[in-house]
Amino acid sequence: MATAKSTKTGTTKRAADVVEKVYKQVKEMAVEYRFRPGERVNEVELAQRFNVSRTPVRQALSRLVHEEFVTFVPNRGFFAREITPEDVRQIYEYRAIIEVGGFNLACERATPEQIAALERDWMERSGEGQSSDIMGEADESFHMDIAQMANNPYITNALRDVNAKLRFFRQIDLENPARCKNTYNEHAAVIAGLRNADPAGAEILRRHIVMSSEHAIEVTKEGLARIFFETSRK
Known part of the structure; x- marks a missing residue:
C-alpha cells in the first residue's frame, strides 16, 4: 500500500509539474501578445506544440483566465485578451x-x-x-x-x-x-x-x-x- 501511495503521489507531482511548465510557456506567449487580441486560443495546437495532452493546457488556460490574460466563453473556448x-x-x-x-x-x-x-x-x-x-x-x-x-x-x-x-x-x-x-x-x-x-x-x-x-x-x-x-x- 505504501508503494502504491508513493507511486500515486509521484504521478500527481509529475502531472502538476507538467501543468506548471505549460502554464509558464502559455503565459509568456500571452504576455508577449503572440496571440492576437480577441483570437481564439487553439488548445489542440498548444498541446501539440508542448507535446502534452489537452488537460494541462486547459488547466493552464484556466489559471490565465483568473489572471485576466485570456477569457473563457462557454461552448466556444478560450480567447486572447482584448486591449484598448x-x-x-x-x-x-x-x-x-x-x-x-x-x-x-x-x-x-x-x-x-x-x-x-x-x-x-x-x-x-x-x-x-x-x-x-x-x-x-x-x-x-x-x-x-x-x-x-x-x-x-x-x-x-x-x-x-x-x-x-x-x-x-x-x-x-x-x-x-x-x-x-x-x-x-x-x-x-x-x-x-x-x-x-x-x-x-x-x-x-x-x-x-x-x-x-x-x-x-x-x-x-x-x-x-x-x-x-x-x-x-x-
Whole structure:
C-alpha cells in the first residue's frame, strides 16, 4: 500500500509539474501578445506544440483566465485578451497606486545599503546604447526593487502581475529616446527621495508612471500594429 501511495503521489507531482511548465510557456506567449487580441486560443495546437495532452493546457488556460490574460466563453473556448488605449491607461494608473504606496513604505523601511544597491543595479543594467528590451527589463527590475523594500508581499505580488500585463507596452514606450532620457532623470530623483525619506519623491514616481490619455493611445496603436504585423507573417 505504501508503494502504491508513493507511486500515486509521484504521478500527481509529475502531472502538476507538467501543468506548471505549460502554464509558464502559455503565459509568456500571452504576455508577449503572440496571440492576437480577441483570437481564439487553439488548445489542440498548444498541446501539440508542448507535446502534452489537452488537460494541462486547459488547466493552464484556466489559471490565465483568473489572471485576466485570456477569457473563457462557454461552448466556444478560450480567447486572447482584448486591449484598448483606455485599458492601458487604467492599468498604468493602477500601477502608480501600487508603487506610490510601496515607495512610502520603503521610505520608512529601506536600509541605506538597499538604496545603494538599487542605484548601482539600475546604472549597471541600463548602460548607454541598450536595446528597448534590456531597458524594459532594467526599468521593471528597478521598480520591483523599490516595491520589495516595502517588505509587503501583497504589494510585490500585485506589481508583478501588473508588470506582466504592461511589459509589451513598456518596451515600446522606452524605444522613445526622450522617454528614455526622462527615465534616467526621474529614477535619479526617486532614488534621492528614498535616501531622504522625502514624500515629494512619491509624486515624482506617480508622474513618472501615469500615462496621459494621448500617450496611451499612441503606445497602444503602435503595439497593436506590431502584434498584427508579426502574427500575419507567421
